[in-house]
Every structure is written in structure tokens, then in C-alpha cells.
Amino acid sequence: MQHVVQQHHHPDQRAARDGRGPSRRALLTGAAGLAGLGLLTLTGCSTGAGAVTIPEQAATGVARRGGRLRIARPAASAAETLDSASSLSAYEYLGALYNRLVRLDESGQTVPDLAREWSGNDDGTVWTFALRRGVRFHDGSRFTADDAIASIRHILDEKTASPQAGVLGEVMTADSMRALDPYTLRFELTKPNAEFPSLLTAYQCYIVPAGAIDTIGTTGIGTGPFRLSSFAPAGTGSIEAFDDHFAGRPALDGIDFFSIQDTTARVNALLAGQIDLISQTNLDFATARVVAASQRATVARVVNAQWYTMPMLATSEQFSDPLVRQAMKLAYDPRKIVDTAVQGTGSPGWDNPVPPQLAAFLDEPREHDPDKARSLLKRAGHERFQTSIYTSSYESVFTPLAVAYRDQVKAAGIDLTVKNASADSYYTQIWMQKPLMVSYFFTGRPIDQLLNQIFRSGSSYNESAWSNPTFDALLDDARAEMDDAKRLTLYQDAQRLVVADGADMTPMFGDRLVGLSRDVVNYAEFGFEFDYLKIGLAR
DSSP states (O other): OOOOOOOOOOHHHHHHTSSSSOOHHHHHHHHHHHHTTTOOOTTSOOGGGTTOOOOSSOOOSOOOSOOEEEEEEOOOOTTOBSOTTSTTBOHHHHHHHOOOSEEEOTTSOEEESSEEEEEEOTTSSEEEEEEOSSOBOTTSOBOOHHHHHHHHHHHHOGGGOOTTHHHHHTTOOTTSEEEEETTEEEEEOSSOOTTHHHHTTSGGGOOOOGGGGGGHHHHOOOSSSEEEEEEOTTSOEEEEEOTTOTTOOOSSSEEEEEEOOOHHHHHHHHHTTSOSEEOSOOOOHHHHHHHHHSSSEEEEEEEEEEEEEEEBOTTSTTTSSHHHHHHHHHTOOHHHHHHHHSTTOEEEOTTOOSOTTSTTOOOOOOOOOHHHHHHHHHHTTOTTOEEEEEEETTSTTHHHHHHHHHHHHGGGTOEEEEEEEOTTTIIIIITTTSSBBOEEEESOOOHHHHHHHHHSTTOTTOTTOOOOHHHHHHHHHHHHOOOHHHHHHHHHHHHHHHHHHOSEEEEEEEEEEEEEETTEEOOOEETTEEOTTTOEEOO
């Protein structure tokens, strides 16, 4: 749903690497057993971390050739699959096993992957992609345009139930593609879209062999830097370096994945030297300080990786009035939210949903004026505005964020009651149903998809149910505008409208705090992917 460390090696680290990973007993023991080893319990963190600061980034350097990285991830559904088009994908495997036609760089620009270059016609209805030659899949077959066509048709197939089907389906059908030759692919869209290539950067859009579509969920055959050696849904798995990868062999020999449901158990496995990296886990600040103070482990930041939102349900009685929504924004200072909720490990959002690292970001902070907010509420007939803000333990920052916001808006006469809901049912019974709540997405979306998917009228991910015809028209105009500078202006006008009238507040972008071994170098993450070629071990 996206925020150079000096290396210090502990003598026990090398010994800990002799095994392939945590034993079955250690995994089953979980937090209780590992706490008995004198490690972390989330209710009683070590006091030795008092003066520790969180590192700004992961360690960099030359990784040694070989070695195996051990990754702990949350236990997923038993229906988990290696089919990237599915909504139940095993995220950590995807970027290692597959490539897309194109991908996003960290500034949100579309760059080559399996496609070398591309171009559109004058109105953005026809796009032609020149593909890399000599690329092989893990089964030895050659990648051609037919594989790309079959992969994208699989996404569009209703039976796949892919989250990306609706995005692509707005501008194309299964018959919109044809191979001009084995290495030239043409898309003939049903409507203009100047940002069409960026829609192919989604993590569902990986390319697999045309003949492997039916079994891809278990075989994982791709063109990526690693090939699959084993996979158990919601369980363990392993991948091995693919020597014939078109961009070169990765530094590691392989990666082993372990599923550990409990967050405390994942952290303790890291502190005990049983795993090297924790994925899909944003450490809370107190835990991150304990990890950073340890001898074996440290913390890396994925800057602005977490996009935190506070949707005001625009169809509710409380927030149907734009004056009330504007007051809710003017009443708080996002800079203080960052300082309080995440201890400065993030960036203020100022209610603009576009992360500051994206090239399309509009750098125009809105005003903070509690007196004006109070005046607007009086005009709207809500001089002493009272409501509830919902949160849960689903994500570690939700409740600190809700409390920080509640405390700030008191100066504008807004009285909020923080209500904690069950994490298990938060996104089925609270999200898009209660008038005000805390939510989040990962960053890493291209600008067109971000604005259309989360804010366009009627979108299934429009969590505030906000609808603004002027905003929708701006997005339509942007998609039809082939001039890059003019299209950027339209996207920035759309951002201004979200800030001024939108019902989904963006108080901040939080850095994801990732726990990893001090032996890991060149960890970098964007969206759902690591840099699988460069990540490695220093010793």
C-alpha cells in the first residue's frame, strides 16, 4: 500500500552463519522461548539503547562473492502464490525471480527492464516497445514478445482476479497487443494515455513464459537474477543465483526464506543471528533502537516508504462539508506529527499524497492555522466539533499518529476520541466504513496510478469516497497530454486540488525501519523490491 553505516562485526556472527537458518524448534518457540535467551520482548526493551540513533541508510561496500541471505517474513495465507498477477503474491520472491517490461526508478521515472526503449504516437493511443534480445528464462527458453503478450493477457483475465486488471483494463483489452516481430511489441489502446508505460511498472506486471502461465504459481519461472529451488505457501523457500541473467550474476549464491508470524519472534531471530533480514516489517522506534544497539544487527531506513493517511469519509454526515474537511487540515502541523509519531524518521506530508522524492511532487506546503480552522467549523455549524478517530495495532505507527493528531487539533476546538479496533477486522469492518480513521499505503506508485487509483471518483481504492469532477477531468487531460512539461503541470494542479478539497489527509510519509544483520551490505528497497543484484554479505 513507500524512508553509510560503519560495519562492526561480532565474533559470533561467522559461527551463526554455519547453519542455513533458524531451526524448526526456534521458529516454533517464538517470542517466549527467545526471550528466555535474554533477547527482546516488546514490553520490556533493553535499556542499553538509550543513546542510540537510527542509522540513515544501510551499509554499502563490495559484497563478497557467494553466501546465502536468510530472510524472515510474516507468515502469509496458505493460498499464497508465485503468480505475480494475483493479489496473494509472495512479494519477496517476485523481484528476484522476474522482470517487467519497464520499471520505476526511485524518482518515479519509467526506465528500461526487458524493454530497451519505447515510443508513443502523437495522441498516446499506440505504443511500441523494442525488447531486449538474448534474454533467457530459467528453463532455458528465450524471451520474446509472445511471452509479454501472454503475461499481460493473464493479468486482464477475469479468472486471475488481478488488482492490476482494472488499471490496465481502462485503456486496453486482451486484443490490444500484437507482436510485430519476436522483439517488437505494439499496444493499440482504447483511449489515449500518455503515461501508459508507467502502468506496466506495477509488481503484478512481471513477465513469465507463455507456456508456463498455468503453473507459474508454483514454478516461478522468470528471467530474474535468481531461480526457484523450493517454495511452500506460507512456509519456507529458497532461490539460487541465475548465472545467465541478462544484467549479470547476483553477488549472493542464494536466498532462504522463513515464515515467522510473530513480530517479536522475527526480531529475536535477527538478534540471535538466526536470520539476516526482516522483510515486510516496519519496526517501531523503540524496537529499532534496541536492534541498532545490538552487536549482531542494525537498522536500515527505506526513506518515505510508508504513506500514512487519515481518510475522512466524504459521504458521512461529519465530513460531507468541504469546510469541515478544510478545518481538519488547517488544525494540525504535519511537522509536529512526524516529530511525535515517528520521532523524526519521516517527512511531513502537508496533505499532498505525492512523496517528496517523486519528480512530479508539488512543493507547496499548506498553511497551519488553528484559528482559521475554528472559524471554518463555526461557519459550517460545528463550533465544538466532536467525533472519533479509529486506529489499531495493525501497524505500529497507527496509534501514535492518531494520538498526535488528536492532541494537535484541540487548539482548533476539535474534540477527538481515539478508538482502538481489532487488527484482524480493521480493513474489513473499519476501513471505508467509519468517518475517520488512520490508514497507510506503500509508496512506489507512478504518479498517474497513484492519483487515479486512490482519488478518482468511484475507484475501489478511494478510501475517503471523495468525488470531484474537476479533479477527474484534470487526470483525463493529463493522460491525453503528450507534452511532458504540460502533463506535469496538470498533475501538479491535481495535487493542489487534493490538498484544498480532498477528504484523505496525508500527515506524513514514514521511513520504513528494517532490521538486518551487520554483515549485510547494499540493501536498498523501492516499492516491493530489493536490489537483488547488489545485495550481499560483507564476510
